[in-house]
Amino acid sequence: MIKEVIVVEGRDDTVAVKRAVDADTIETGGSAINETTLRKIALAMERRGVIIFTDPDHAGERIRKIVASRVPGCKHAFLNEADATKGDDIGVENASPEAIREALSRVRSEVPFEADGGQNLIDWEDLIAAGLIVHPEASARRRFMGERLGIGYCNGKQFHKRLAIFRISREEFTAALAQLENERGE
Template sequence: MIKEIIVVEGKDDTTAIKRAVEADTIETGGSAINRAILDRIRLAQERRGVIVFTDPDHAGERIRKIISGKVSGCKHAFLPQELAEKRGDIGVENATPDAIRSALANVKTEYEGAVSLLTWEDLIAAGLVVHPDAAARRLEVGKKLGIGYCNGKQFYKRCAAFQISREEFEAAVEQLDRPDQ
């Protein structure tokens, strides 16, 4: 049984989670999160902790951002889009139990007010911003780091929030630049 309560978007996500692991969930009911849901998430965080596990799409990222802004110290599980896609639909409910277990095994804890261990120049040098292939490179490095895909500014913020070390970052970039290893 997973100690933390997993925050998902809907009933189908809860079903997928329960096929993969034994856990309790809170469903946001989509991107229109109301105060009552946020209060439940806040209480769950105080009592047991929460893992935010939303769809790897724009709406899921919006929900994740709302929750993080209102409830501090959340853990986050990220699922790559290709592991959450079925017939053009992207969502946690489409992931295999193995993919869900893998995402939950690699949760990241968000540290409020954390100072980045990286610089903006590190992202530039790695080709993750201000580069013709920056978006594709961020996607791959985000997968390797387990922090999901986002734009350059959010990527930098996530590296700080999840305290991604220089060593982790450099190893992920090196894997990207040397795919044969």
């Protein structure tokens, strides 16, 4: 059984998670997350810890940000968009048990940016040099890197922030970039 309580968006997500792993969940009710639910999540964080596992879309990202800002110290699991897509629908409920287990095996913990004096391991210039921003294929490249690093897909500014928050090392970044370049024949 997973020790932490997994925060998901809805009932179908709970069903999908329980098909994959033995875990307890808290459902946010979608993007209309309320104070009562946030209090439940805070209590779960105090008692057992929390893993935020929302859909890889705009609404899921919004919920992730709300929960993480109100309940500091949460862990995060990210599902690849391709693994969560069925037709036009994107969501945890569409993922296979294997994809869910893979995402939960790559849980990332937040480390406050100030904990190390605010030093980034990967700086903005590294992102430019890697073609992750200011590049014609920056979006596709960030998607690949986000999947390999287990931090999900996001825009350039958020990607830079996640690299810092999840303390992605230069070695991890370089290895994922080498995979990207190898697969693309660069």
